[in-house]
Amino acid sequence: MDAVFFDLDNTLYSAEHNLFNLIDVRINRYMHEVVGIAPERVDGLRRHYWAVYGVTLQGLIQEYGADAEHYLDYVHDIDVSSRLSADPCLEQELGRICARKFVFTNGSRDHAQRVLGCLGIERCFEAIYDIRVSNYIPKPQELPYLAVLKASGVAPQCSIMVEDSVPNLHTAARLGMKTILVGGDSDETAHFDAVARTASEAARVVQQWQGDA
Structure with a gap:
């Protein structure tokens, strides 16, 4: 991947x-x-x-x-630091992924930067793709996925989408991306390539896939 x-x-x-x-x-x-x-x-x-x-x-x-x-x-004019703090475990697990990493959000870049800063993981990502990437058209519509894949130069078959939203992952799967549902029920495993409780666990799944490749 x-x-x-x-x-x-x-x-x-x-x-x-x-x-x-x-x-x-x-x-x-x-x-x-x-x-x-x-x-x-x-x-x-x-x-x-x-x-x-x-x-x-x-x-x-x-x-x-x-x-x-x-x-x-x-x-997005909220106090992110009132709810989030540094997550060293997540930073470590993201650092172990031997692939390019991006944030792909329906929110704004500024909000994403504040969140990443509070979590202490801003250096883990190559770029942030926010809702502006497709002229404010959101996931789960296909247009933002296509725009992000084009901007990053990545083929869908060579990429993974990590999401908490089931509809957003359905679109990713239709395009050929591998999918990891975060925070979902284990009964939903059959609909996606993996289900993880947290982003750290999702990162470990990616590491395992890379090790198996």
Whole structure:
């Protein structure tokens, strides 16, 4: 395998840290305070946008003409250090992977850099591909995967996707990427190449695959 693509939120750190909850609060505030949507409509609209567009941002762009850059800055304006700290074990396991490593996220580059910095793993990755790589089109749509593979110069058959999202991994698998589900149920193993409890465990799976090659 030539490259490993890691999702960011709830993948490189456990969902138990509840960091994404802080972003959720900011998204709700943005929809009400900036866009002007009534509070009682926010939750329903977000579910609708996730079903139709994949992320709230695309719904707000398409239906309200929201400024994507303002949105990304606003919703990621959170104190990452209040929930995350250095993870030496993860840093060590990532360092043992003999392949190029990238972050591939639906969030923003600035947010990813803050998360990687808090975890102490920013040096482990060659590049960060955020939602801008495909003009704000999110995973699990194919376009961002194709854009990331093109930008990195990696063939899908020579790459691995590490994710906490089942739909995102389904797209990766359709394109020919190997898949590791992080934080999933072991019953889902049949749908993916591997299931890991943490990013460190996923890194060890990659190491094992490389050793078996």
